[in-house]
Amino acid sequence: xxxxxxxxxxxxxxxxxxxxxxxxxxxxxxxxxxxxxxxxxxxxxxxxxxxxxxxxxxxxxxxxxxxxxxxxxxxxxxxxxxxxxxxxxxxxxxxxxxxxxxxxxxxxxxxxxxxxxxxxxxxxxxxxxxxxxxxxxxxxxxxxxxxxxxxxxxxxxxxxxxxxxxxxxxxxxxxxxxxxxxxxxxxxxxxxxxxxxxxxxxxxxxxxxxxxxxxxxxxxxxxxxxxxxxxxxxxxxxxxxxxxxxxxxxxxxxxxxxxxxxxxxxxxxxxxxxxxxxxxxxxxxxxxxxxxxxxxxxxxxxxxxxxxxxxxxxxxxxxxxxxxxxxxx
Numbered sequence: 001x002x003x004x005x006x007x008x009x010x011x012x013x014x015x016x017x018x019x020x021x022x023x024x025x026x027x028x029x030x031x032x033x034x035x036x037x038x039x040x041x042x043x044x045x046x047x048x049x050x051x052x053x054x055x056x057x058x059x060x061x062x063x064x065x066x067x068x069x070x071x072x073x074x075x076x077x078x079x080x081x082x083x084x085x086x087x088x089x090x091x092x093x094x095x096x097x098x099x100x101x102x103x104x105x106x107x108x109x110x111x112x113x114x115x116x117x118x119x120x121x122x123x124x125x126x127x128x129x130x131x132x133x134x135x136x137x138x139x140x141x142x143x144x145x146x147x148x149x150x151x152x153x154x155x156x157x158x159x160x161x162x163x164x165x166x167x168x169x170x171x172x173x174x175x176x177x178x179x180x181x182x183x184x185x186x187x188x189x190x191x192x193x194x195x196x197x198x199x200x201x202x203x204x205x206x207x208x209x210x211x212x213x214x215x216x217x218x219x220x221x222x223x224x225x226x227x228x229x230x231x232x233x234x235x236x237x238x239x240x241x242x243x244x245x246x247x248x249x250x251x252x253x254x255x256x257x258x259x260x261x262x263x264x265x266x267x268x269x270x271x272x273x274x275x276x277x278x279x280x281x282x283x284x285x286x287x288x289x290x291x292x293x294x295x296x297x298x299x300x301x302x303x304x305x306x307x308x309x310x311x312x313x314x315x316x317x318x319x320x321x322x323x324x325x326x327x328x329x
Contacts, residue, residue: 002164009161009170016137023140026115028064029127029321032141034134034177036169038162039226039249041149042183042196044092044278045302047131050145051096051103053311054127057318060102061124066114067093067131069107071250077117080105091250091281092131098281111139126321135169143317146177149227151186179313193305198234204280204295206287215296218242219272220265223279224251234298235274242270253282258289265293272296 015021031050035041047065055063069078069090078089081104086094089107097105104122108114111133118125133139134146153160153171160167174180182190201215217240223231224247235241245261247253261273272294275283280297283290304310 002159002161005161005163006170012137013170013173021137023137024112025140025142026112026128027119028115028125030115030130030133030139030141031127031143031145031317032130032133032139033145033147034130034132035147035149036134036167036171036173037148037150038166038168040166041147042194042302043132043147044096045196045300046145046147046181046183046194047129048096048099049302050314051100051129053314054129054318055103057315058126058321061104061122062126064104064106064118064122064125064128065093065096065100065131066111066118066128066133067096067105067107068109068111068133069093071252072107074107075109077106077108077114079121080107086281086284087252091278095278095281096131099277111136115139127318134173143179144177146174146180147183148174148180148187148190149184191306192310195303195305196230197301197303198231198238198276198298199301201238201274201296201298204275204283204297206280206284207290207293207295215239215274216272216294218268218270219274219296220245220261220268220270222253222261222273222275222283223247224253224282225249225276225278231276231298238298239272239274241274242268251282253279253286255286255289258286262289262293274298276300 016023033043033046051063051065072090073087080089080093080097083089093105093107106114106118115128150166159165162168179192180190182193203213219239219241220243221235221241222245226249228246274296276298277300
């Protein structure tokens with residue numbers, strides 16, 4: 001299967017690179033944060049960080065974020081601010097909008113159509129950061145930043161492709177990036193490097209336990225993210241973790257899941273549950289069932305080891321963006 005997938009990807013990229021399949025610029029200048037791996041490189045924190053920095057450079061209401069909206073129940077274009085709950089737009093876009101209320105966040109599986117709609121609805125937009133648009137070859141991004149979280153495969157790299165390995169696209173695609181970011185310490189040759197880390201636990205805003213703002217140990221750790229080992233390590237630094245409930249990335253928690261946690265916590269004599277920001281989004285439908293539980297959230301922070309060149313790169317790009325009065329070519 002991995003060899004067949006490698007052949008399909010190679011042909012697809014060759015068709016785009018040769019001009020047989022067309023790529024074109026979007027209706028707005030774009031900065032794409034992407035990777036060739038199956039999760040775990042920190043795209044969402046990097047997207048939020050880039051959007052914040054560009055907003056500081058370009059002004060309020062001048063920056064947007066566009067995502068596919070993985071796992072959502074809707075199709076087509078949707079403004080995240082118009083959605084009734086996270087299921088309509090996906091957990092990550094919902095979290096981005098919650099953390100960046102002054103930035104226009106949208107989802108659309110067709111990035112070109114999504115950018116056209118954003119340009120039409122928000123004429124003040126000057127740039128859009130794309131969450132994971134690297135594989136959408138119909139869009140030719142203005143800036144492509146690749147995130148590298150795993151060691152680069154050696155030899156016949158198709159062995160590393162899914163389902164045999166953790167790569168969803170050809171590792172050679174990284175050579176097309178304008179900049180590469182080492183997010184794991186495996187790639188010292190990268191010009192830029194960063195890491196994500198969890199901050200001190202914060203009480204879940206939906207928690208109805210009424211307890212004081214002190215995380216009581218021990219806790220049950222609940223998460224459904226890619227490569228959860230980093231979060232588990234952070235959790236152990238803040239509290240005694242007596243149990244783990246680990247699920248696939250983007251898992252939609254069910255009432256049965258919650259009942260299982262409550263039963264286990266009751267038997268173990270544990271009153272506190274710890275989770276991540278992204279998981280907390282998917283817990284919101286069950287806040288009534290968790291009313292008697294002390295729920296805490298680990299906030300995720302992005303730390304740059306090479307902040308100065310990264311900031312300078314964004315400043316240079318922002319200075320070269322076309323004004324809103326000039327049509328994009």
